[in-house]
Amino acid sequence: MNRPTLKDIATRAGVSVSTVSYALNDNSTLPLAASTKARIKAIARELGYVPNSLARSLQARSSRTVGVLLNKRLTTPRYAEIAQGLSEGLADRGFHLALLDGPSAARSVDDTRGGRLEGLVFIGHDDHKVPADLAEQVGEHDVPFGTLDCGPATGPSRWSSVDFDYALGAEQVVGHLVDQGVRTIVHIRPEVTSRADEIRTRAVETAVASRAGTRMRVMPTGMTNDVLSHVDTDPAAMWQYVEDLSRRLDAELASGEDDPDTTALLCSWGGDVETVYRRSREHDGRFRVAALASGILEPLLWPGLSYSRLPLHEAGRVCADLIVDASTTRPSPAQVLLGPALDTGHHLQI
């Protein structure tokens, strides 16, 4: 028997070919009775109908798969949340998300030109911008491309970007701390060179300067570009960093002159919160701890903890829409800036 066609199914079901097509396409928006849909699907299965999606893809030059360049691990909550949002957003448009684990930029661009992927999304992070060779090839070959957390695209190659309003987050957190009676902010920040960290540092300084009677001092965490390149893959390096950060905090608070009621510890990085919160509890006072991004501790459970929560999930979803648009209707690039939300928790009332 020949491979069954839509027409074979339509004949058997006593409906039109287009009704069969609608019934077998889960993304169809045509209203069709669930029972009709189920019946047509059952007949298709019975006849052994196979939608040859790959052949269809080639015909339409469409694999309906977007590649995500993430050189960080999913085990960092920040990237897991972004990937989750991207995956949901792509699924809503009928696309798959393919994780590109460490391939060369050239390979990814070739995969997109060759049709295995329909577009690329690059997820930035503190030590990592769009590599020059990737930017060049994306521009040269006009590959559908978008970035997340890398800053707006500039120069001759332009593409859509989704970013976080770090400055607004810093302003919100400092405002909250001052409202709670804080007068001294210890800004605990890394020594890496990154766009996001420069924005955060300036914004904290501005927010403190604009509030009379408030002062700040800086405590560097010891996180340099060099340390950063090791901690992800080397647990000993991570533990060394945590110990070092704990010692720095001890030294910072050693004078005993800081009043826990009016002093807050403000982490630039959410990843430092567990260490800083834990260590601050070793000291007499219970200092407020805040961060310019979420850490793993839940503010609902831990008193005195507050975050600027970046809309990571939403950013993934928005980025998914932009890359699908870029690969289909090819609109002008969009630059999206998403504001964070202040999470001050509340505590068990029991």
Added chain:
Amino acid sequence: MNRPTLKDIATRAGVSVSTVSYALNDNSTLPLAASTKARIKAIARELGYVPNSLARSLQARSSRTVGVLLNKRLTTPRYAEIAQGLSEGLADRGFHLALLDGPSAARSVDDTRGGRLEGLVFIGHDDHKVPADLAEQVGEHDVPFGTLDCGPATGPSRWSSVDFDYALGAEQVVGHLVDQGVRTIVHIRPEVTSRADEIRTRAVETAVASRAGTRMRVMPTGMTNDVLSHVDTDPAAMWQYVEDLSRRLDAELASGEDDPDTTALLCSWGGDVETVYRRSREHDGRFRVAALASGILEPLLWPGLSYSRLPLHEAGRVCADLIVDASTTRPSPAQVLLGPALDTGHHLQI
């Protein structure tokens, strides 16, 4: 000009066609001088050579993409770690990982039969086994398939599986607690019906019964199948659960008769650790807290905390190898059982 071929590149570079092929294939194991490789790649780029991976895929019936059915969110650390291992393992074999966000089983099987995917991996979890319709279709159409954390496949449809030795983990944790002087174990466990939870419960009972002078009691967390179906998508339901769990723990410890030096709180679920550890610190004593899976708190930082760490990352890697094998050489299905590691932390020595 016609589309350039490998021969055009070979002629220009003054090498053989197979050398060009090796040079352009990043996965080639043939030793080739880096300078030769770079020169050939530069010529390929200059001539505008495009490896049409999709056409090549169709020809070879090979998209080199494996679909992962994960109906839980990547934001749960457990699944992020598994996905990370899978992604790395697949990348090592030259495959992409496609996240299949909530598609129907039928759709995934069709995508695999049609060539858009080369195999499927199903990630199980406490309330979720391989759906009957998926098992049926995988068997019927002989689709390359593997499971992770679902238990070994039984019945007529068989496939490769990777699982965790939960019983060994329970034995290790109870042994450690007893070595530390613990005589009473409060087993804090969910009320869901799942294979893993049944194994864990029996194993804790056996481990306690085999140690003279040790006793246990059970504290249900209030996590039922019904609650579980809500907490992932409804933050209010999650918070309600955390409050409820905190109240239960208060009631459990209210008598004040438990000696923190000889009593431990043993969570079946890593996800309960943050709440239990935090809440236990509200009480006079500093009870040891242990869990049969990792939670988010780092035992290196929090005194008295220990985990059975499931080899989630390794499981992902092993599963990647099994599914790639299944889609290529089609060996007999393998049943892999991985043992967990005891993580008792150590504390800042400063």
